[in-house]
Amino acid sequence: MTPSLEARSLSLTRDGAVVLTDVSFIVAPGEVYALLGGNGAGKSTTLLTLLGFLQPSGGEVLVNGRTVASDVEAARAQIAYLPEAASLYGHLDAYENLGYFLDLAGRKVTRADLDAALDQVALPPEARKRRMQSYSKGMRQKTAIALAVLRDAPILLVDEPTSGLDPVAIDEFHDMVKALAAAGRTVLMVTHDVYGACQVSDRVGLLRAGRLVGSFEAAEGSRIDTETVHAAFAERSAP
Ligand SMILES: Nc1ncnc2c1ncn2[C@@H]1O[C@H](COP(=O)(O)OP(=O)(O)OP(=O)(O)O)[C@@H](O)[C@H]1O
Numbered sequence: 649m650t651p652s653l654e655a656r657s658l659s660l661t662r663d664g665a666v667v668l669t670d671v672s673f674i675v676a677p678g679e680v681y682a683l684l685g686g687n688g689a690g691k692s693t694t695l696l697t698l699l700g701f702l703q704p705s706g707g708e709v710l711v712n713g714r715t716v717a718s719d720v721e722a723a724r725a726q727i728a729y730l731p732e733a734a735s736l737y738g739h740l741d742a743y744e745n746l747g748y749f750l751d752l753a754g755r756k757v758t759r760a761d762l763d764a765a766l767d768q769v770a771l772p773p774e775a776r777k778r779r780m781q782s783y784s785k786g787m788r789q790k791t792a793i794a795l796a797v798l799r800d801a802p803i804l805l806v807d808e809p810t811s812g813l814d815p816v817a818i819d820e821f822h823d824m825v826k827a828l829a830a831a832g833r834t835v836l837m838v839t840h841d842v843y844g845a846c847q848v849s850d851r852v853g854l855l856r857a858g859r860l861v862g863s864f865e866a867a868e869g870s871r872i873d874t875e876t877v878h879a880a881f882a883e884r885s886a887p
Pocket residue numbers: 662663667685686687688689690691692693694840
């Protein structure tokens with residue numbers, strides 16, 4: 649099966665500094681993959697490279713089996729990118745935001761379609777007509793995920809999804825990710841959160857100083873062991 653996302657011996661230099669070195673991973677369709685690492689490990693850089701905003705200095709990145717550099721627009725059309733702060737308009741309500749961005753993407757949707765997507769992410773109906781500047785981070789994130797669902801993007805790239813969320817919102821986010829994956833979408837999330845990564849992911853890659861130093865997979869019918877990943881994360885020097 650063609651992977652949804654792939655990094656092949658990816659290396660990258662930013663402002664003369666080596667930021668990624670020989671990073672390789674595969675994310676299969678319908679899989680949740682967490683790229684875990686500390687500050688400055690290269691997680692966001694990896695996402696930006698998959699989106700074609702940064703160019704590899706070595707190796708390549710592929711979306712659905714095609715090198716991103718060969719057709720950046722085709723790659724981006726497959727991807728919904730959720731940056732840490734969801735970029736929606738505070739002076740518009742949820743319906744207006746979704747309508748505006750879907751219009752830009754050339755999608756025609758009805759109010760019923762919007763409500764169905766907002767139901768799916770459990771955004772309370774009474775909030776939907778409120779300006780988004782009054783939303784909590786969790787509510788903004790739900791709206792952004794509803795947008796990704798309505799755009800029908802098969803791949804979601806999510807940057808630090810749970811930072812600043814309360815425990816209930818974190819659980820809701822994890823449930824959404826699992827539901828999206830169960831419906832066949834591929835999710836790559838970058839995070840510092842060992843526990844969350846292990847809860848929700850099929851596989852976890854550990855990035856340290858731009859190198860992938862560990863890869864963890866759940867045994868059949870169980871979750872990835874948080875203790876093992878935490879111990880690897882906490883190691884000071886790369887093996
Ligand atoms: N615009 C930039 N120009 C040059 N170097 C950058 C730039 N942005 C990030 N870097 C450097 O690239 C390295 C990786 O940064 P990146 O943002 O990918 O890390 P990260 O793992 O996402 O970190 P964090 O968890 O803190 O968000 C760091 O050393 C950082 O200083």
